[in-house]
Amino acid sequence: xxxxxxxxxxxxxxxxxxxxxxxxxxxxxxxxxxxxxxxxxxxxxxxxxxxxxxxxxxxxxxxxxxxxxxxxxxxxxxxxxxxxxxxxxxxxxxxxxxxxxxxxxxxxxxxxxxxxxxxxxxxxxxxxxxxxxxxxxxxxxxxxxxxxxxxxxxxxxxxxxxxxxxxxxxxxxxxxxxxxxxxxxxxxxxxxxxxxxxxxxxxxxxxxxxxxxxxxxxxxxxxxxxxxxxxxxxxxxxxxxxxxxxxxxxxxxxxxxxxxxxxxxxxxxxxxxxxxxxxxxxxxxxxxxxxxxxxxxxxxxxxxxxxxxxxxxxxxxxxxxxxxxxxxxxxxxxxxxxxxxxxxxxxxxxxxxxxxxxxxxxxxxxxxxxxxxxxxxxxxxxxxxxxxxxxxxxxxxxxxxxxxxxxxxxxxxxxxxxxxxxxxxxxxxxxxxxxxxxxxxxxxxxxxxxxxxxxxxxxxxxxxxxxxxxxxxxxxxxxxxxxxxxxxxxxxxxxxxxxxxxxxxxxxxxxxxxxxxxxxxxxxxxxxxxxxxxxxxxxxxxxxxxxxxxxxxxxxxxxxxxxxxxxxxxxxxxxxxxxxxxxxxxxxxxxxxxxxxxxxxxxxxxxxxxxxxxxxxxxxxxxxxxxxxxxxxxxxxxxxxxxxxxxxxxxxxxxxxxxxx
Numbered sequence: 001x002x003x004x005x006x007x008x009x010x011x012x013x014x015x016x017x018x019x020x021x022x023x024x025x026x027x028x029x030x031x032x033x034x035x036x037x038x039x040x041x042x043x044x045x046x047x048x049x050x051x052x053x054x055x056x057x058x059x060x061x062x063x064x065x066x067x068x069x070x071x072x073x074x075x076x077x078x079x080x081x082x083x084x085x086x087x088x089x090x091x092x093x094x095x096x097x098x099x100x101x102x103x104x105x106x107x108x109x110x111x112x113x114x115x116x117x118x119x120x121x122x123x124x125x126x127x128x129x130x131x132x133x134x135x136x137x138x139x140x141x142x143x144x145x146x147x148x149x150x151x152x153x154x155x156x157x158x159x160x161x162x163x164x165x166x167x168x169x170x171x172x173x174x175x176x177x178x179x180x181x182x183x184x185x186x187x188x189x190x191x192x193x194x195x196x197x198x199x200x201x202x203x204x205x206x207x208x209x210x211x212x213x214x215x216x217x218x219x220x221x222x223x224x225x226x227x228x229x230x231x232x233x234x235x236x237x238x239x240x241x242x243x244x245x246x247x248x249x250x251x252x253x254x255x256x257x258x259x260x261x262x263x264x265x266x267x268x269x270x271x272x273x274x275x276x277x278x279x280x281x282x283x284x285x286x287x288x289x290x291x292x293x294x295x296x297x298x299x300x301x302x303x304x305x306x307x308x309x310x311x312x313x314x315x316x317x318x319x320x321x322x323x324x325x326x327x328x329x330x331x332x333x334x335x336x337x338x339x340x341x342x343x344x345x346x347x348x349x350x351x352x353x354x355x356x357x358x359x360x361x362x363x364x365x366x367x368x369x370x371x372x373x374x375x376x377x378x379x380x381x382x383x384x385x386x387x388x389x390x391x392x393x394x395x396x397x398x399x400x401x402x403x404x405x406x407x408x409x410x411x412x413x414x415x416x417x418x419x420x421x422x423x424x425x426x427x428x429x430x431x432x433x434x435x436x437x438x439x440x441x442x443x444x445x446x447x448x449x450x451x452x453x454x455x456x457x458x459x460x461x462x463x464x465x466x467x468x469x470x471x472x473x474x475x476x477x478x479x480x481x482x483x484x485x486x487x488x489x490x491x492x493x494x495x496x497x498x499x500x501x502x503x504x505x506x507x508x509x510x511x512x513x514x515x516x517x518x519x520x521x522x523x524x525x526x527x528x529x530x531x532x533x534x535x536x537x538x539x540x541x542x543x544x545x546x547x548x549x550x551x552x553x554x555x556x557x558x559x560x561x562x563x564x565x566x567x568x569x570x571x572x573x574x575x576x577x578x579x580x581x582x583x584x585x586x587x588x589x590x591x592x593x594x595x596x597x598x599x600x601x602x603x604x605x606x607x608x609x610x611x612x613x614x615x616x617x618x619x620x621x622x623x624x625x626x627x628x629x630x631x632x633x634x635x636x637x638x639x640x641x642x643x644x645x646x647x648x649x650x651x652x653x654x655x656x657x658x659x660x661x
Contacts, residue, residue, distance in 0.1 A: 030059060030078060032078065032112060032114075032155065032157055033114060033121070033155070035080075035116060035153060035155075039056050039057070039080060039082070039153060040116075040118075040153075042054075042056060042082055043084075043151075044084065045084070045178055045180075047178070047236060047238070048178045048238060048239060051084055051088075051177060051178050051239065052083075052084055052085045052087040052088030052091075052177070053081055053082065053083050053084055053085075053088030053091040053177045054081070054082050054084060054177055054178050054179065054180065055079060055080070055081055055175070055177055055178070055179035055180065055182065056080040056081065056082050056153070056179075056180050056181070057078075057079065057080045057180065057181050058077070058078065058079035058080070058179065058181070058182050058183070059077070059078045059079075059182075059183045059184075059185070060075065060076065060077050060078075060171055060183070060184045060185065061074075061075070061076040061077075061185045061186070062074065062075050062076075062168055062184075062185070062186040062187070062188075063186070063187040064165075064187070064188070064189055064192070064216060066217075066218055066219065067161070069219065070163065071165065071218070072161050072162060072163055073161075073162040073163075073164065073165055073167060073168055074159065074160070074161055074162075075159070075160040075162070076157070076158075076159050076160075077156075077157060077158055077159075077160075078155075078156075078157040079155070079156060079157070080153055080154070080155045081153070081154040081155075081177075082151070082152070082153050082154075083148060083149070083150055083151065083152045083153075083154070084150070084151075085150060086150055088150075088177075089148055091154070091177060092115075092144055092145040092148045092152075092154055093142065093143070093144045093145075094113070094142065094143055094144075094145075094156060095140045095141070095142045096108055096140065096141040096142075096158060096160065097134075097138055097139075097140055098131075098138070098139045098140065098141060098160070099137060099138060099162070099164065099167065100136075100137055100138070100139065101137070101163075101164065104163045104164075105163075106160055106161065106162040106163070106164070106167070107160070107161050108141050108158055108159070108160050108161075109158070109159045109160075109161060110157070110158060110159045111124075111129060111141070111143070111156070111157075111158040112124070112156065112157050112158070113128075113143060113145055113154070113155070113156040114154075114155045114156070115145045115146055115147045115148060115152050115153075115154055115155075116152065116153040116154075116155060117147065117149055117151070117152050120147075122146045122147040123146075124143055124145065124146060124156075125146075128143050128144065128146070129141060129142075129143050130142045130143065165192065165260060165263065166259075166260040166273065168186070168188070168192075168194065168258050168260065169257065169258055169259075170184075170196070170255060170256045170257040170258040171184035171232065171255060171256050172253065172254075172255040173200070173202065173234045173237055173254045173255055173256075174200060174202065174237055174238070174239070174240040174253050174254040174255065175239070175240060176239055176240065176241075177239050178236075178237060178238055178239045179234075179236075179237040180235065180236065180237075181233065181234075181235050182233065182234050182235075182237060183206070183231065183232070183233040184230075184231070184232045184233070184256065185229075185230065185231050185232075186228075186229075186230045186258075187212070187215065187227045187228075187229050187230075188227060188228045188230070189215070189216040189225040189226070189227050190225050190226045190227065190228065191225055191263065191264040191265070192260065192262075192263055192264075193260075193261045193262040193263070193264070194258045194259060194260055194261055195258070195259045195261050195274060195388075195389065196256060196257065196258050196259075197256070197257045197259075197386070197388075198254075198255075198256050198257075199250075199251075199252070199253065199254065199255050199256075199257065200252055200253055200254025200255060201252065201254065201563055201564075201632075202234055202237060202238075202254040203234075204232055204233065204234060205233050205234050205235045206231055206232060206233035207231075207232055208230065208231040208232075209228060209229070209230050209231075210228075210229045211226055211227070211228060211229070212226065212227045212228075212229050213226050214226065215227035215229075232256055234254065237254065238563070240252075240253050240254075241559070243559060243562060243564060243566075244556050244557065244558075245556070245557075245566050245567055245568050245569075246564050246565070246566070246567055247380050247383070247384065247429065247565075247567050248380060248381050248382055248383040248384075250382075250383040251383050251384050251564075252563070252564040259273075259274065259391065260273045260274075261273055261274040262274070274389055274390070275389075275390055276389075276390070277390055277433075277440065277441050278440065279390075280390045280392070280441070281435065281436075281437065281440060281441050284435055284437065285437050290341060290355070290359070290374065290398075293341050293342070293343050293355075293356075293359050294359055294362060294363065294374060294437075295363075296343055296344065296359075296363045297363050297366055297367040299343075299344060299363075300347075300360070300363050300364050300367055301367050303347065304324065304364065308320055308321060308324055308364075308368070309321070309364070309367050309368040310368070314369075314370055314404045314405055315404050315405065317368045317370060318365060318368070318370050318402055318404055318409070318420070319420045321361065321364045321365055321368060321370075322361065322411055322413055322420045323420070324364070325357065325360055325361045325364065325413040326413040326414075326415075326416055326418075327416065328347075328350055329346070329350060329351065329352055329356075329357045329360070329413065329414070330350060330351045331351075331352070331353070331354070331357060331414040331415070332351055332352060332353055334353035334354070335353060335354045335355070335379075335396050335397055335398075336352075336353030336354055336355035336356060337354070337355055337376070337395060337396055337397060337398055340353070341353070341355040341356050341359060342356065343356050343359050343360050343363065346360070347360055354397060354398060354412070354414055355398050357413050357414050358374075358398050358399055358400050358411070358412060358413060358414070359374070359398070360413075361400045361411060361413045362374060362400045365400065365402055370402055370403075370404060371402070371403045372400050372401065372402040372403070373400075373401045373434050373435060373436055373437075374398055374400070374401070374434075374435045375398065375399050375400070375401040375410065375432045375433065375434050375435070375444070376395040376397075376398060376432055376433040376435060377395065377397045377398070377399055377427060377429060377431075377432035377433075377446070378394055378395050378396055378397060378429055378432075379396060379397050379426045379427060379429060380425070380426055380427075380428060380429045380567075380569070381426065382394075382396045382397075382429075384429065384430060384431075385431075385432075385433070387443060395432075395433070397426075397427060399411060399412045399423065399427060399432070400412070400413075401434055401444070408444075409421050410423055410446055410448070411423075412424055412427060417483045417486050417487050417522075418483060419450075419483075419522040419523050421448075421449075421450070422448060422450055422480075422483070423446070423448060425480065425569055425570075427446070428446070428448065428569040428570060428628075429446070430445060430446060431443055431444060431445045431446060432444060432446060448570060450479045450480070450523070450570070451478065451479050451571065451573065452478060452479030452480040452481045452482075452570055452571065452572055452573065453476070453477070453478040453479060453481065453573040453574075453575065454475075454476075454477055454478075454481045454551065454572075454573070454574050454575070455474075455475070455476040455477075455478075455574075455575045455576075456473055456474070456475055456476075456548070456549045456575070456576045456577070457473060457474045457476070457577050457578075458471055458472070458473035458474075458548045458549075458576075458577070458578040458579070459471070459472050459473070459578070459579045459581075460533075460544075460546075460548070460578060460579070460580045460581065461581045461583075462542060462544075462581065462582075462583040462586075462656075463583075467537040468532055468533070468534070469532070469533040469534075469544065470530070470531075470532060470533075471508075471529075471530070471531050471532075471533055471548050472528065472529070472530050472531075473528075473529055473531075473548050473549065474516075474526060474527065474528050474529075475526070475527045475529070475549070476519075476524065476525070476526045476527075477524065477525045477526075478523060478524045479523065479570070480569075480570055482522075482523055482524050482525045485525045485527075486522070486525055489515070489525070494513070498510050498513055501529070502531075504549070504550070505531065505533075505548060505549060506534075506545075507533055507534030508531045508532070508533050508534075508548070509531060509532045510529055510530070510531045511530045511531060511532060512528075512529070512530040513527070513528070513529055513530075514527070514528045515527055516528055531548070533548065539658075540657060540658045541589075541655060541656065541657055541658070542583065542586060542655070542656040543653060543654070543655055544580075544653070544654045544655075544656070545652070545653060545654075546578050546580060546619045546652060546654050547576065547578075547621075547649050547650075547652065548578065549576065550649045550650070551574045551576070551623065551645075551649065552642070552645065552646045552649060553646075553650075554646060555639065555642045555643050555646050556642060557635070557638065557639040557642050559639075561632075561635070561636075562632050562635040562639075563632055564632065565629055565630060565631050565632060566629070566630040566634075566635060566638060567628060567629050567630075568625060568628045568629075569628055570628050571624075571625055571626055571627060571628050572624075572625045573622075573623075573624050573625070574621075574622070574623040574624075575621070575622050575623075576619070576620075576621040576622075577618070577619065577620050577621070578618070578619040579616055579617075579618055580616070580617040580618070580619065580654070581615060581616060582612075582615045582616070582617055582656060583656065584615075585658055585659055586656040586657065586658055586659065587656065587657060587659055588612060588617060588654065588655070588656055588657075589655040589656065589657045590655065591610045591611075591612065591617075592608070592610050592652050592653075592654070594608060594609040594610070595607065595608040595609075595644070595648060596608075597641060597644060599634075599637055599638070599641060600637070602626055603625075603626055603627050603630065603634065603637075603638075604623075604624060604625050604626060604627075604637075604638065604641050605622065605623070605624040605626070606622070606623050606624075606641055606644055606645050606648070607620070607621070607622045608620070608621045608622075608648050608652075617654070621648065621649075623641075623645045
C-alpha cells in the first residue's frame, strides 16, 4: 500500500512539473522569426515600470559535438528584446566575446538578427557584423540591429563553436534589464565532470536533470557515452542594479556556474582540473613566481641596514620594516599574483607590483624573526573566493600576514597612506587563504580593528550689527577617514582644497586655515578653519542653520528596496558638536526637538539634542554605524536611519528673537 501511494506521489510530481514547464513556455516560440501574441502585444512591465527595455525570451543550449574528428563545445543562443522607451536603444547593440588560445580559437557561425516592427521585419545585413580585438586572448563580434524604434522587438540567434571544453562556464540569468523568461539547457557526456554552483538570491522556476543513454558517439570508439541532460530556467527576473556600498556584482548576480572538474578520456585516462588545497600548497612551494620568491631572506639581509632587522621588540621591528618597504617602493598599479614576480629586480628598481612589494615585506619580516606568511585574497571589485574548492582565478591579490606577540596583523605596503595594521579599502573583502607552506593552508577572516570617525567641533558667534556670523571649527578625521583626508591634502593645492571646502559649506568664506600638526598622524588628521557665514537677519529675528558642515546632502541609499547587502567596508562614525554664543539682547525662540534612534542589536545610532546654558546653546549630533555589513532585510531600517539623519542636518533651524525691553 505504501509503495503504491509513493508511486502515485512521484507520478503527480512529474505531471505537476511538466504542466508548470508548459505553462511557463506556452507564451513563447523558439522558432526564429515568429512572435507570439503575448510578445507582440507586450507594452509595459508592471513589475518594473521604469524599464527601458526587456528581454522577453532567451534560451541557451550547450552540447558537445565531433567535427572533423575533434570534440567541440557548442553554444547556441536565441533571444528577443523589446524596446520600451528611446532610452533602451542601447540594447540594440550586441557583442559576442570570442576566446583565442595559443593554437586554436573559438568561432561564431549562423548569426541572424531581425528587427520586428509590427508586421514589418528588417534583417541584419551580413555586412553589419564587425570584429574588434580586445586583447591578446579576446575579441568581440559586434552588430547593431537596423530600424530600431520604441516598440521594436529585436530577435537574434547565433552559434559559438569552441575547442575549449573548460569554457562550459554556465549561464547568467540576470542582467541590466529585466527578463520575462530565461532558459539554459546543457547536454554533457558522462565522461566530463563539472562542478556547478547557483549564485544570487533568485529561485529557479525549472530545475531538471535526466540521463540520456548513448547520446555521444565518437568514431573509432565502440561504446557511446551517456549524457546528463540539464534544464534550468527563471521567470520574471528583475534587472540587476549596481548599488552604492556593495561588494562585487559577481557575488550577487543570479547565474549558474560550471567548472570542469575531471575529464575521463575515451582511452581510459583521466585529467583532473579541480585540485585540492594540498595540491595547491605543493605547487606554490615549488613555483618560481611565488614559492621561490618567498625564500629570498638572504638577499634582503645583505641589502638593508642590519639595524632594521635587529633593533627593538617585534612590533617595533615590524613597524619599521613596513615603513621601510612602503617608502622604498612605488607601486606600478599592477597586482601580479601568479606570474611576473621578481623581487630582486623590483627591489633594485624601487618599483613593483603588489606581489613583488608584499613578498619583499614577507621576506624582510621573516629575516627579522617575525613569523609572516603569504595570504591570497581578492579585492572587493573582484568578488569573494569560493571556499568549497580551490578556484585560483577567484584570487587576484596578495598581502602579508604577520604574527606578533600572539596577535595577527594583515599588511599591504603598496600605499604610502596606509598605516601599519591597516589594509587599503580595496582589500576589505572579508577573508583570504593563508599559505602556510610548512603545514597546510587555511582560511582566515580579515578583521580590521581601526575605528573611523569624522568629527566636527564648532564655535559660533554672532555680530547682529554687521549681520554676519563667525565660526571656528575643527575637523578631525580618524582611521580610514584620515587616510582619505591625507591623500586629498597631498594631491590638491591649498587654494584648490579651500575652494572645494567652501563649496560644501553653504554661504561660507574661509578666512584662515591651519593643519594642526601636533594632533595629526598617519591615523588622525586635525584641521582648523575660521570662516564668515551668511545668515538671515531682520530687525527682530536671527535665523541660523547650526550645521556649519554637513555630512550628507542627500540619502546615499536611494532605492526603495534592496536585494543585495549594504557593505561599507568598515564601521563609520559621524559626530558634530557646536557651541553657539547667543548674541546679547537675543534669546532662543524655541529649541529643536531632540531625537534618538537605535537600531536593533546596536547596529546603528542617530542622536540629536540641543541645550541652553547661560548664553551658550549647545548642539550635539551623532550618527554611528557600528557594523560594516547590513543584510537586505536590515536595509529598510538603515535607509530610514539615513533619511532621518539627512533630514536633521538639512532642516534644523535656530531662531533667536530680540528680547522685549
